[in-house]
Amino acid sequence: MGVLLGIGDDAAVLDPSSMRGNLVWTIDEQVERTHFRRDLAGWIDIGWRSFMSAASDLAAMGAEPWCALSALSLPADFEDEDLDALARGQHAAALRLGTAIVGGNLTRGEVVTVTTTLLGTAERPVLRDAARPGDDIWIAGRLGLAAAGLFALDRGLHDERLDGVKEAWLRPWARIGEGRHAAKFAHALVDVSDGLAQDVGHVGEASGVRALFDENLLRDHAHRTGLESIAELLVLDPLELMLTGGEDYALIAASDVPLEGFWRAGTFVEGQGVALKRATGRERELFELGYDHFRARLEP
Amino acid sequence: MGVLLGIGDDAAVLDPSSMRGNLVWTIDEQVERTHFRRDLAGWIDIGWRSFMSAASDLAAMGAEPWCALSALSLPADFEDEDLDALARGQHAAALRLGTAIVGGNLTRGEVVTVTTTLLGTAERPVLRDAARPGDDIWIAGRLGLAAAGLFALDRGLHDERLDGVKEAWLRPWARIGEGRHAAKFAHALVDVSDGLAQDVGHVGEASGVRALFDENLLRDHAHRTGLESIAELLVLDPLELMLTGGEDYALIAASDVPLEGFWRAGTFVEGQGVALKRATGRERELFELGYDHFRARLEP
CATH class of the missing domain: 3.90.650.10 (PurM-like C-terminal domain)
Structure with missing residues (x-):
């Protein structure tokens, strides 16, 4: 995978020699009451769909996920078991795509936000500006x-x-x-x-x-x-x-x-x-x- | 810089052949009323310090910033001129460090959050686990x-x-x-x-x-x-x-x-x-x- 250092230090360390092609990089933020409501979905679902939403940006470039970081802001009354479920949803989605979350950030906030940044690789990233009449x-x-x-x-x-x-x-x-x-x-x-x-x-x-x-x-x-x-x-x-x-x-x-x-x-x-x-x-x-x-x- | 594609598509595209050493990668989220209050700081300050907070994680690995993505969540009543000031603060901080923001995400949320992910490079990233007695x-x-x-x-x-x-x-x-x-x-x-x-x-x-x-x-x-x-x-x-x-x-x-x-x-x-x-x-x-x-x- 080329992940030299994961969670636990100031930042993750990756070995670029393990990758082929170009780096494709995206960030996506899912915000409570904008993208989800806690009465409509379980935390495991919210973790899953947040991760997939970010990964979809890589799919849209024709890229393959390499690895991910996650930033969470959580209210003071957020339960440990809910955090556990949220993280399990994120990790399950990452696993489903053959990738991993190698670091992150956790902070306090009044509403839950789940932000995911993903690095992927693509030999030839596909943009949006070359569709032709007749396609x-x-x-x-x-x-x-x-x-x-x-x-x-x-x-x-x-x-x-x-x-x-x-x-x-x-x-x-x-x-x-x-x-x-x-x-x-x-x-x-x-x-x-x-x-x-x-x-x-x-x-x-x-x-x-x-x-x-x-x-x-x-x-x-x-x-x-x-x-x-x-x-x-x-x-x-x-x-x-x-x-x-x-x-x-x-x-x-x-x-x-x-x-x-x-x-x-x-x-x-x-x-x-x-x-x-x-x-x-x-x-x-x-x-x-x-x-x-x-x-x-x-x-x- | 090795930035093949910046803001405007689903993701940014980077050329890793332009970089030396290992990739060092961090994410940091600054949340209104946790990290800042809008009555204490201008939006340009909030943009600046959010960027520097993330970049400090790279400094703490001995890394040099390469490029950054930013995710903002903003309330419905957030003024365009405030968004402009926030972005100017982020870009000024990036410029100060010789780096650039090459993409991002913008969404609606009840409180302002400013999330920054930075990629950097380091020949030899410095961890936190090798201090010795006598140092x-x-x-x-x-x-x-x-x-x-x-x-x-x-x-x-x-x-x-x-x-x-x-x-x-x-x-x-x-x-x-x-x-x-x-x-x-x-x-x-x-x-x-x-x-x-x-x-x-x-x-x-x-x-x-x-x-x-x-x-x-x-x-x-x-x-x-x-x-x-x-x-x-x-x-x-x-x-x-x-x-x-x-x-x-x-x-x-x-x-x-x-x-x-x-x-x-x-x-x-x-x-x-x-x-x-x-x-x-x-x-x-x-x-x-x-x-x-x-x-x-x-x-x-």
């Missing part, structure tokens, strides 16, 4: 399920048919393997954290292309993943869930060849903006859609 | 001034004689040069962030030695730096300020040869614990002293 929009992972799960958790709905979508929100995972595969072929790559429409917009803007989702392809996906019937149960629009729901940590790639483990959701074309091509052939602009963390919708 | 205790930087400054700020004291100590708390700096020099000779190295007595205890514990401060040497330092007269003005004990005050970000080294830029404060001896050798020759144990962030003394 297809490829997705790795499922869409809309985490948003449906959060809705069900937030309303306190108890129905075993909702267990799967709750799990999707509570225990997402970063698409590291798919990202590494995409890195061989894709012109652009990002992850879905704020919502499909919003995140594909980052590719469109950086690359100077227009993203056009195909309603039929999205509806196929909703049918295949069970999102269609869940949305019916919750009286929600499956397309809305897919286009605006974040936190599935799916990947969006721009590629002119099919990508293993990805499904096709539309096409990049000349122009700008993000739109949905209806089954009727008409295009609906999706400019304003997307989950904005700054709306802090998790406040009770 | 002297060497200090780089001043002690007690930041604690006096925080006291003056907290009480709203206005006297131009206090400007220097207020500045010590508001604008500390990481002792990178001294740390790199110490790395050539020192057996152990840490920084003072929680308080001299507490932080030297980390060396003592890891190395299995006893730290014995010399009251005469500490009083000499207090006299030389002006802490003596400031303490008199504030009716505080200069020794107490030096032994328990953190946030000067001084360095403590264990070395059997003098270190350039360091002053001698005592000796490591056989045994355990931390003590002050009084001018009378008697030893006073300092077991319980130190600034505990978990006491959250900054709450108004």
Whole structure:
């Protein structure tokens, strides 16, 4: 692993000669009442999803995780057993991705924050600025399920048919393997954290292309993943869930060849903006859609 | 610098072939009402000291900063001009240390948190576990001034004689040069962030030695730096300020040869614990002293 010194000194020490390619480096902070509420998730879930959220940024570069540091701020009344559960969730997620947390920082704060910084490696990191008109929009992972799960958790709905979508929100995972595969072929790559429409917009803007989702392809996906019937149960629009729901940590790639483990959701074309091509052939602009963390919708 | 990609994509990309030695990696989080209060410091100060606090961990390994990421959580009513000042403070501190912030994360939260992760390089990182009996205790930087400054700020004291100590708390700096020099000779190295007595205890514990401060040497330092007269003005004990005050970000080294830029404060001896050798020759144990962030003394 090349970790010469882990937790216990002022800093971790790594041996760069053990790594190949470029270093890819990210930081992500998950904040109580912005990203999670303690009445909706266990601390082990919060640890897991915080780690996966950060790791998804590496997946979105086509990188492989190397190692991680974690910074926690915790209120005075935070129980030791809760800290233990939080750390177990973080470590389980790290283990799941074949990486490790090699150091960190612990401090007092009025709300819980879980910050993760991850170093990864990539021979050829994939940016977001080289999508071309004619590239297809490829997705790795499922869409809309985490948003449906959060809705069900937030309303306190108890129905075993909702267990799967709750799990999707509570225990997402970063698409590291798919990202590494995409890195061989894709012109652009990002992850879905704020919502499909919003995140594909980052590719469109950086690359100077227009993203056009195909309603039929999205509806196929909703049918295949069970999102269609869940949305019916919750009286929600499956397309809305897919286009605006974040936190599935799916990947969006721009590629002119099919990508293993990805499904096709539309096409990049000349122009700008993000739109949905209806089954009727008409295009609906999706400019304003997307989950904005700054709306802090998790406040009770 | 080896920074291939900075702010704007999912992660930063670095070229490790541009670096020498080992990677040294740290994360530090500064939390409103634990580490700072907005009525005591400007946002530019808060940005500066947050960055320096993290960089001090690299100094404490004998490392040189390479580059940094920053994660901010900010309340909904946080003004753009305050964010601008905060960022200017961070960038000024980075510039002062010859490094740069190459990416980050911005999110909503009820209290301000400023988290900094720094990568540095060191040919030979200095740990805390190899101090030997007979090594002297060497200090780089001043002690007690930041604690006096925080006291003056907290009480709203206005006297131009206090400007220097207020500045010590508001604008500390990481002792990178001294740390790199110490790395050539020192057996152990840490920084003072929680308080001299507490932080030297980390060396003592890891190395299995006893730290014995010399009251005469500490009083000499207090006299030389002006802490003596400031303490008199504030009716505080200069020794107490030096032994328990953190946030000067001084360095403590264990070395059997003098270190350039360091002053001698005592000796490591056989045994355990931390003590002050009084001018009378008697030893006073300092077991319980130190600034505990978990006491959250900054709450108004």
